[in-house]
Structure formats: structure tokens, C-alpha cells
Amino acid sequence: MVFPILVFRDSQKVLDRLHGHRVVVRVDDPENIVDAASRVQRTGNQLSCVICDSVRPLSAITPAESWAGIPVALFVPEVGRLRDLTATIHRTRDLDVHVYLPAARPENLVSLRILASLNVPSCATFGAEPPDWEALADLMTYALLGPIPHVPIDPFEYIADHYAPDRWTQWDAVTFSDPRRYLHLDAESRVALSHDDLLAGAFIADDLGALDDIERHPAFVERAGRWRRFFAECTQCSCCPGWRVCQGMFVHTVERAPGCSAFFTELMDVVEQHNAKRRQTRQPNRWRP
Amino acid sequence: MPNLLLTTRCVRSCPYCFARREIEASSSADSVSWEDLIFLADFLEASGDRHISLLGGEPTLHRDFVDFVLYLHERGFSITVFTSGVLSNACLCDLERYLRAVPPGPLSFVCNLNDPEQISAPPGETERVHEFLSVMGPWVSPGFNIHRPDFRLEFIIELVARYGLMRQLRLGIAHPVPGNPGTHVSPGMVRQAIDRLCSYRALFERFRIKPGLDCGFPLCQFSDEQLGWFHRLTGEALRFYCCPAIDIAPDMSVYSCFPLSRFHRRSIYEFDSMREVLDFYHHKNDAIRAELAGIFEECDGCIHREEGVCAGGGACHLLCRLTDEAPVRLPEIQRGLSDTRLP
Numbered sequence: 105m106v107f108p109i110l111v112f113r114d115s116q117k118v119l120d121r122l123h124g125h126r127v128v129v130r131v132d133d134p135e136n137i138v139d140a141a142s143r144v145q146r147t148g149n150q151l152s153c154v155i156c157d158s159v160r161p162l163s164a165i166t167p168a169e170s171w172a173g174i175p176v177a178l179f180v181p182e183v184g185r186l187r188d189l190t191a192t193i194h195r196t197r198d199l200d201v202h203v204y205l206p207a208a209r210p211e212n213l214v215s216l217r218i219l220a221s222l223n224v225p226s227c228a229t230f231g232a233e234p235p236d237w238e239a240l241a242d243l244m245t246y247a248l249l250g251p252i253p254h255v256p257i258d259p260f261e262y263i264a265d266h267y268a269p270d271r272w273t274q275w276d277a278v279t280f281s282d283p284r285r286y287l288h289l290d291a292e293s294r295v296a297l298s299h300d301d302l303l304a305g306a307f308i309a310d311d312l313g314a315l316d317d318i319e320r321h322p323a324f325v326e327r328a329g330r331w332r333r334f335f336a337e338c339t340q341c342s343c344c345p346g347w348r349v350c351q352g353m354f355v356h357t358v359e360r361a362p363g364c365s366a367f368f369t370e371l372m373d374v375v376e377q378h379n380a381k382r383r384q385t386r387q388p389n390r391w392r393p
Numbered sequence: 394m395p396n397l398l399l400t401t402r403c404v405r406s407c408p409y410c411f412a413r414r415e416i417e418a419s420s421s422a423d424s425v426s427w428e429d430l431i432f433l434a435d436f437l438e439a440s441g442d443r444h445i446s447l448l449g450g451e452p453t454l455h456r457d458f459v460d461f462v463l464y465l466h467e468r469g470f471s472i473t474v475f476t477s478g479v480l481s482n483a484c485l486c487d488l489e490r491y492l493r494a495v496p497p498g499p500l501s502f503v504c505n506l507n508d509p510e511q512i513s514a515p516p517g518e519t520e521r522v523h524e525f526l527s528v529m530g531p532w533v534s535p536g537f538n539i540h541r542p543d544f545r546l547e548f549i550i551e552l553v554a555r556y557g558l559m560r561q562l563r564l565g566i567a568h569p570v571p572g573n574p575g576t577h578v579s580p581g582m583v584r585q586a587i588d589r590l591c592s593y594r595a596l597f598e599r600f601r602i603k604p605g606l607d608c609g610f611p612l613c614q615f616s617d618e619q620l621g622w623f624h625r626l627t628g629e630a631l632r633f634y635c636c637p638a639i640d641i642a643p644d645m646s647v648y649s650c651f652p653l654s655r656f657h658r659r660s661i662y663e664f665d666s667m668r669e670v671l672d673f674y675h676h677k678n679d680a681i682r683a684e685l686a687g688i689f690e691e692c693d694g695c696i697h698r699e700e701g702v703c704a705g706g707g708a709c710h711l712l713c714r715l716t717d718e719a720p721v722r723l724p725e726i727q728r729g730l731s732d733t734r735l736p
């Protein structure tokens with residue numbers, strides 16, 4: 105296994121302790137994206153991308169020309185009004201920007217479709233609140249079976265790219281949550297398996313030095329085998345036909361929003377159709393997480 | 394070039410309105426969703442069609458009107474908006490702020506103007522139209538529906554000059570709606586209307602305004618001199634056509650045109666391309682014309698109709714006659730008529 109990419113909040117202190125690593129730096133303000141990328145280059149590490157966790161809508165963010173060459177994962181709460189976006193959307197489209205929107209907000213499901221049709225790559229993210237599963241299924245169908253080529257809407261495109269009918273499809277990596285691909289560091293360089301773990305203070309090591317053989321680390325092994333719990337406890341998820349893709353990701357919301365099972369079952373069907381007639385016009389060299 | 398009805402709500406109540414039945418039959422909540430707009434843009438793009446007309450009701454009443462226009466423009470569509478020009482202050486501000494950034498050409502308006510002396514308007518309506526024209530004048534072509542033979546055009550010419558409108562006047566004839574004819578120009582009134590139109594020859598020439606004829610004008614009702622004048626003034630080949638306009642309602646149902654909105658109404662989702670839609674409605678219109686050649690007895694055997702130079706008037710007139718005559722001959726037509734839901 106290739107050593108995971110390190111994700112941490114933009115910090116000279118953390119960077120000074122690293123060399124030759126592939127890293128993702130987080131910033132809150134889009135104004136800091138270029139500085140954060142430059143810092144990584146100066147310390148001899150390799151920038152994978154910059155995550156920007158903005159509280160502003162996309163329409164209130166003006167991408168700078170200096171972002172050119174910097175892959176940016178732009179997490180925003182909403183897109184805002186299209187009329188305020190049109191002045192800058194051509195630049196967003198020309199840069200390596202991937203827009204992340206929370207799927208729980210109904211208007212964002214429409215926005216994801218708008219962005220894709222305007223050739224801005226995007227991704228739906230999932231949190232504590234469940235999405236409107238039927239609307240999400242419509243979006244997923246549009247993303248994978250739309251009548252004309254458009255840029256990807258993740259995680260659907262990511263799932264389609266990695267889908268195999270005879271095994272599980274893990275797609276945490278699209279939101280930087282797969283510990284096999286991303287480890288998260290805090291300001292003291294303590295290591296967590298996910299951003300949520302980091303925020304909860306659930307660290308697996310005090311520094312990277314303790315992680316020479318990450319695949320054998322007990323916490324990593326425990327996380328990799330966490331799926332067994334669903335079967336040991338015989339939850340709804342363990343007998344769900346959508347398990348091969350969702351793997352219990354929505355076990356906390358299935359009681360109040362049980363549409364996830366139908367959604368993931370349909371997703372697998374649509375992915376198989378999509379992969380059977382995969383478009384030949386996909387943009388080849390675009391950065392994707 | 395299909396017409397998309399963004400909403401069936403309207404601010405006017407024109408006596409000749411051939412969309413009235415559509416509007417009355419619709420829920421006030423009927424309006425196009427973003428999902429359907431994107432579907433339609435994809436559908437048109439896949440069909441190789443990059444132009445769309447936005448209609449209503451009054452399309453600017455749609456809450457996302459400005460965003461829809463900007464979206465379609467961003468996708469490379471050219472857009473024509475058919476409006477009454479009666480806009481709220483907020484909408485007018487939005488147009489000034491956002492749509493004036495789109496150059497005329499990719500975006501244009503056809504403002505349907507009513508003669509304030511012949512059609513009474515609520516207080517303030519005319520002023521609102523003037524405000525709209527003062528903001529968007531260079532984007533606007535005036536439009537006028539002839540619904541009586543003694544119409545007047547002076548007020549339009551004045552508006553063109555005052556607000557710098559495009560010097561292209563779109564002239565339509567008020568058509569009957571089968572089953573509910575309403576105020577319209579009957580075949581016997583067409584020649585009078587054309588004579589009236591040509592009486593404005595001097596004003597058209599002086600102000601360099603080109604009259605453009607919408608569907609349903611029959612060639613034989615023009616004298617050779619009138620045809621010559623039209624041709625010299627417009628520099629374009631005159632078309633005496635009636636073909637499917639393709640109107641798409643907010644619920645994504647599709648039909649040939651407003652007057653034929655109950656005739657073989659389908660869902661746009663039943664078709665794979667605009668070509669299919671057009672072929673379908675051409676075929677249906679041909680079925681009507683197989684029964685009745687045109688709006689005049691002389692249309693049967695007319696060389697110009699047979700050569701395709703003239704359509705023989707509007708198919709809506711023919712369908713009106715077929716709905717009033719029994720028995721209807723073709724089973725195909727009968728099936729179509731069964732959808733017209735006569736009163």
C-alpha cells in the first residue's frame with residue numbers, strides 16, 4: 105500500500121516536520137489558497153490539492169487567476185444565485201476547482217445539476233442529515249445517464265469509475281475520508297483516520313514516526329474491519345441490497361429516512377448501464393480527488 | 394426553435410389571446426422547474442438546436458426568469474423572450490443589472506404591444522411598458538397582433554423611435570382556437586387587414602421599420618404591388634407559412650402551437666429529439682390539410698399552395714371548420730379531434 109496522503113490545516117509548523125510527502129492542506133479563506141500551495145512547494149512536499157472550507161456561497165467567491173495549476177476542493181454550503189455566479193463561472197470552469205455541496209439541502213441537488221451542465225465539476229457530500237433520496241436518485245441518473253456529455257458529479261462518477269459487480273465499492277476517498285488514501289493531522293501532527301475523528305480528538309498516533317507500518321496499526325485494522333459489526337449486530341444494512349456500495353454509511357438515518365436502500369440499489373443498476381455505454385468524450389486530464 | 398412556457402400566469406387579459414385556454418386550464422403554480430429547464434437544454438443541445446424562445450403567460454413572472462436566461466446564455470443558447478413588457482419594479486431592476494450585460498443578438502425580446510386606444514389597460518400598465526422599453530429598448534423588437542381590421546400602428550412607430558427598439562415589427566394575426574374561437578381575424582377579414590397594413594407603407598419606409606409576417610398570412614390576399622413593396626422593404630423572401638411552432642408547457646407537455654394546444658398533445662419525454670417532435674407535428678398538420686386544403690375554397694387546386702409557396706392559411710382555421718362539420722372523414726383526424734375536448 106502506498107503511504108496515504110496527509111491532510112492538515114495550513115501550518116508552517118506541520119509542514120516543517122514533513123519532507124517528500126504528498127499533502128493536502130486545508131484553508132478557510134479562498135484568499136489563502138495560493139499562499140498555502142506555495143508553502144507546500146517550498147518545504148519539498150508534493151501538493152495533492154488544497155481544501156477550502158468556505159462558509160460563503162460559491163457565488164460570493166471569486167476564483168483568482170493565480171489558482172491556475174492548484175487543484176482546489178472547494179467546500180461551500182450552497183451555490184447562491186446563478187446571476188451572481190455567471191460573472192466568475194468561466195474562471196471556475198477553467199481552473200482545477202471541484203465544488204463540494206451538502207446533499208442534505210434540497211436546493212443543492214439542483215445546484216449540482218446546474219454546475220455539471222455548465223461544466224463545473226462537483227460533488228455531493230453527506231452528513232448527519234439524510235438527503236431527499238428520490239431527488240438524489242434523479243440527480244444520480246442525470247449524472248450518469250444524461251443525454252449529453254457533462255463534467256462529473258461525484259460521488260456518482262467516482263463510484264461508476266471504481267464499481268465492480270463482484271466486490272465492494274469504497275468511495276470515501278472522494279471526500280478525503282478513506283484512511284487507506286488520506287490520513288489527517290492536527291496542528292501538533294497527531295494522526296487521525298478521518299477528519300471527523302480529528303475533530304473528535306480520536307487520534308491513532310502522536311506523530312507520523314509511529315506509523316511506519318500503517319497497514320498493521322491496530323486502529324487501521326479495526327477501521328478496515330468495521331463492516332463486520334453490521335453483520336454481527338444484524339442491522340438493516342447487513343441485509344440491504346445496496347450494501348456493496350453504501351456499506352452502512354447511512355445506518356444512523358435509515359430509521360427516519362429509509363430511502364437509502366432503494367437509492368443504492370438503483371445506483372448500482374444505473375452504474376451498470378453507464379459503464380456499459382461509457383462516454384468517449386470525458387475530459388482526460390482534469391484533476392479529481 | 395421551440396417555445397418554452399415558463400409559467401402560465403399572465404398580467405394581461407388581451408381579447409385575442411389564443412393562449413387563454415391554456416392559461417385557464419393551468420394551475421397558478423404551474424411553472425418550469427430547474428430540472429426541466431436543464432433537461433430541455435440538454436434535449437435541444439443533443440438535437441443540434443441552440444435557440445429557444447421563452448413565453449408565458451408572462452415569462453418574466455417566473456421567479457427564476459433572470460437566472461434561466463443567464464443559464465441558457467451561459468450554455469450558448471440564443472434566447473428570445475416574448476413579453477408583454479408589464480414588469481414589476483424588482484424584475485425591471487434585475488433586467489437592467491443582469492441582462493443588459495448580455496449583448497443583443499444572443500438575447501432579444503419581442504414585446505407584444507396593444508394599442509391603448511383600442512384595448513383598455515389597467516391604470517399604470519402603459520407606463521410600465523414604457524419603463525421596460527426604456528431599459529431594454531435595444532434588445533426589443535415590437536410585436537403586434539392584428540385582431541381587427543381597423544388596427545393602428547402609429548403608437549408602435551412612436552415607441553420604436555422613442556426607445557430605440559429594433560426596427561423589425563413582428564406582425565401576427567389573431568387566430569381562432571378550435572372549440573373556443575374567441576376574437577380572431579376570420580378569412581374574410583384578412584384582405585382588409587393586409588390593405589390596412591400596407592396603408593402604413595410611408596411610415597414604415599420613413600422610419601425604416603421592416604414588417605415581419607408571422608404564420609397564417611395567405612399569399613393570395615396580397616396584391617402583386619403589395620408583395621413587391623414588402624419584398625423591397627424587407628429584402629427578404631416572404632413566407633406564407635403555417636408550420637408547427639412547438640410549444641412546450643410548464644408540465645413538459647408539447648403541442649404544435651397555442652391554437653392547436655389540444656390537438657395531439659404529447660409529453661416531450663416521449664421524443665428523442667426535436668427532429669422527432671417536428672416530424673410528428675408536421676405529420677399531424679398534414680393530416681388536417683389532407684382534409685381541407687386551405688382557408689379558402691380556392692386553396693384547393695392553388696398552384697402556390699401545391700408548390701409550397703403558401704400554406705393556405707392557418708391550420709387552426711381548418712381544424713375549427715372540421716370541428717364544426719360532421720362527419721369528420723379521416724380516422725386519423727377523428728383521433729386528433731377527440732383530444733380537442735370541444736365544449
